[in-house]
Amino acid sequence: MNLYKNKPCEICKDHAIYENDAISKNYSPIVTDNNNLILPNDESAIREFYKDGKVLITGGTGFIGKALAEKLLRTCRDLSKIYCLIRPKRGQSVEERFKILFQSSVFDRIRAEEDGEKLLSKITCISGDITEPNLGMSEDHQKTLLDEVTVVFHSAATVKFNESLEKAARLNTIGTHRVVLFCRQMTQLKVLIHVSTAYSNADKEDIGETVYPIPEKITCDMYPNDVLPPELLKKIGEKMEKNHPNTYTATKAMAEWVVAEYADNIPAAIVRPSIVTAALKEPFEGWVDNTSGITGIMMGIGQGIIRSVICDQRLVADIIPVDIVVNTLVVSAWHTSVSGSNTIQVYNCTSGTLNPLSWEELGALIQRHSLDSPSKHVRWYPGFAFRTNRFMHFIIEMMFHFFPAFLTDTALRLTGSQPIMLSIVKRLRIMAQTGEFFVLHQWNFACENLLGLQEAMMHPYDYEVFNVDVTRLDWDSYMKQYILGIRKYILKDSIDTIPIAQRKLQRLYWLHKALQVMMVAIIFNLIRT
Secondary structure, three states: OEEEEOOOOOOOOOOOOOOOOOOOOOOOOEEOOOOEEEEOOOOOHHHHHHOOOEEEEEOOOOHHHHHHHHHHHHHOOOOOEEEEEEOOEOOEOHHHHHHHHHOOHHHHHHHOOOOHHHHHOOEEEEEOOOOOHHHHOOHHHHHHHHHHOOEEEEOOOOOOOOOOHHHHHHHHHHHHHHHHHHHOOOOOOOEEEEEOOOOOOOOOOEEOOOOOOOOOOOOOOOOOOOOOOHHHHHHHHHHHHOOOOOHHHHHHHHHHHHHHHHOOOOOEEEEEEOEEEOOOOOOOOOOOOOOOOHHHHHHHHHOOOOOEEEOOOOOEOOEEEHHHHHHHHHHHHHHHHHHOOOOOEEEEEOOOOOOOOEHHHHHHHHHHHHHHOOOOOOOOOOOOEEEOOHHHHHHHHHHHHHHHHHHHHHHHHHOOOOOOHHHHHHHHHHHHHHOHHHHOOOOEEOOHHHHHHHHHOOOHHHHHHOOOOHHHOOHHHHHHHHHHHHHHHHOOOOHHHHHHHHHHHHHHHHHHHHHHHHHHHHHHHHHHO
8 A cells, every 4th residue: 555645646647636536547546635645456345346246226317326327437447337227207218318317417527538438338228117017127128137237226216295195105115115026036136225315214303223113014924026005005104194294204214114124135225315415526526416405495595586494593404415425325335245234234324413514504604605606697695594483484585585586577578588587486485395394303313334334444445435424524615615516517607707796796785785775764764654
């Protein structure tokens, strides 16, 4: 093992090594937090585990799924193949969805490499549907997967909080059951990793790294080779809904029970991420590709559209970068397989216990970095507050969300343009409302198994490249990159426009102050009269 400090690696001395450079073809120098260069040798246990392996990913077109595929391709280069199970959706064929997946910015780092196309060619699209028998695949595809796959990552699910119980159970619970039954037939399978959520047990305050029972006496002997009856799941779901905030958390809890009960004869583990956010480091700092949840709220705050958010700012904001989630998945698969445990291991992939950040602190960081790195798309001077008083929130929402949106849309109509602001504000309102439960409650997550993954990685390469240590996360620098990531990947706003945006922000600031003075004057005159 060679350690270099502030000097080029002897193998790669012809070119500089930076912290987000592509990993070289034969060696993988990396830069630690102390600027030490580490040149690993062939002792990486994780790379060895995936060598010549064939991986199946369900939900490969999702935020976590595509980041997982990219990470495996880039860091485990001896991996033979990645199968992505994709179903047609919203009028798009499987082929169209696969093409869109390949166009994602998540693969830009690989595309920039000399052997990038070769690495990307390892991804194969499989047409299927987890809600169908044998995952809705052709017989040829079934045989291929049953004979070849060594690792399965099951991340396909509906993440809509307002989904009907029937649909949520079909996708999250029945789909998981079908995946497990299919995995039981695989001849080369080393491990199954099920992606759940830290809020699958939102009805509890203290959440251990264990699978909790469901309110019904069922064993796998009752339904050994067939999917669980929909009427049974509906009965269970209706009981669980009474203590759960939505159908998502209830059906994910049911899915965990399915894994624990039916994956008893195969190595399996469950990973529970909390609120998944932009990348810390990989594939790029701040990388994010959707406006779901907190990302959409942050974007609205940065643009000056959102002025009030229902939230108890005293509580912990349990957010977790997507690349730490991906690393946890990759490492937990290796660790579950080599440990030989007969019990289902559960990993609470959360930050609140080990590196807590309050909503108040998070809000201050969002505000500061939104002002430091504004987007040219800013619509008003950013400024917001977390509130628990719903009446005050409603007043602010009407005055500063909906009324300005109405005026803007009116102006757009008069100029012959398409009105969009009211629809944007309404969408952001629905997004905020669906997440209210999670910002008004707090949970204590056990993290012993997650800490165990850190201790199990004895090789410096594994520990650095597959980082799962949230205590090393600096929230200030992370939120700065998160805001920049929203500008770059969501708003498609070049960093070169920051000076222009700052000048626009300055004008909006004085306009904002002038409006405040006018309002104070109006109120004062009303009081006098």
